[in-house]
Amino acid sequence: MSDKEYQKLAFIGAGNMARSLIGGLLNRGYPAQKLACSDPSEACLTAAQKLGPITTTHSNLDIIADADLVILAVKPQVLKDVLQPLSSLLKQGRPLLVSIAAGINSASLQQWAGDEVPIVRCMPNTPALLQEGASALYATDQVSDAQRSLAETVLSAVGIVAWVEAEPTLDVVTALSGSGPAYFFLFMEAMQAVGEQLGLDAETAQRLTQQTALGAARMAVESDDDVAELRRKVTSPNGTTEAAIQSFENSQLRETVELALTAAFLRSQDLAKELA
Ligand SMILES: NC(=O)c1ccc[n+]([C@@H]2O[C@H](COP(=O)([O-])OP(=O)(O)OC[C@H]3O[C@@H](n4cnc5c(N)ncnc54)[C@H](OP(=O)(O)O)[C@@H]3O)[C@@H](O)[C@H]2O)c1
Known part of the structure; x- marks a missing residue:
């Protein structure tokens, strides 16, 4: 696959989880120029740059403008405030939005991001930090097969992936592999x-x-x-x-x-x- 065929991935939040995903993707040969992350913390951005020559910035808006997939890797408590200002750009570009935030359901994400935006919710677990994770994914109806496959590629970089067809099943996943x-x-x-x-x-x-x-x-x-x-x-x-x-x-x-x-x-x- 030539670099041109890889999709652009934007990570909002460059904390532990985002850096594990970025590290896992780079290890698997994902081209660094297709990866970008944003974070208010200079220390997190510096740690992300050490993984490879990816784009880093303090501006969330900058990296989502041309992204094919936007991964929300911030704490659940700040997600609403992070997502709402991105809504108009997300509605224009309609990238796949992937949230790894525990407990925030797709109805809330949809409300904050906009009705048209395709959403995947993911429940990873801590061994993802060692690329030995177990993640379950749930996709809303707007998500295409190609987008499902892209979400799977990203999460597979830190371990195994399973799909659930009903969103409430993510609570079972939380109780089993999450905790x-x-x-x-x-x-x-x-x-x-x-x-x-x-x-x-x-x-x-x-x-x-x-x-x-x-x-x-x-x-x-x-x-x-x-x-x-x-x-x-x-x-x-x-x-x-x-x-x-x-x-x-x-x-x-x-x-x-x-x-x-x-x-x-x-x-x-x-x-x-x-x-x-
Ligand atoms: N770690 C795990 O094993 C695990 C397992 C399952 C699910 N998750 C989920 O994964 C998500 C991330 O977890 P984590 O462990 O990676 O947390 P983390 O290390 O705290 O990373 C979150 C990052 O988001 C940044 N951030 C805060 N506000 C932001 C904004 N407005 N725009 C961009 N970035 C912002 C934080 O910066 P500051 O520090 O400066 O605030 C921090 O660097 C959480 O929702 C968590 O529920 C994690």
């Missing part, structure tokens, strides 16, 4: 602590826990077996793993997980109402 890294951190924290209680030094407990989590995740991703089968395969009758698994089952681990994810799902719905 999910913290569940694994909590589990690892608990494993490390018990490893120490049972006699390991802190560093060894930490290293063994981390590598076990990484190894198990890689097996789950790379094996042809599903996770239930992988678990059965490492659980010998009357062995150590079976003793632990039986203890988890007796302690209602599955019900605990159900309650926790449901709490996150309901909180996500409430937050969306508060931000609307």
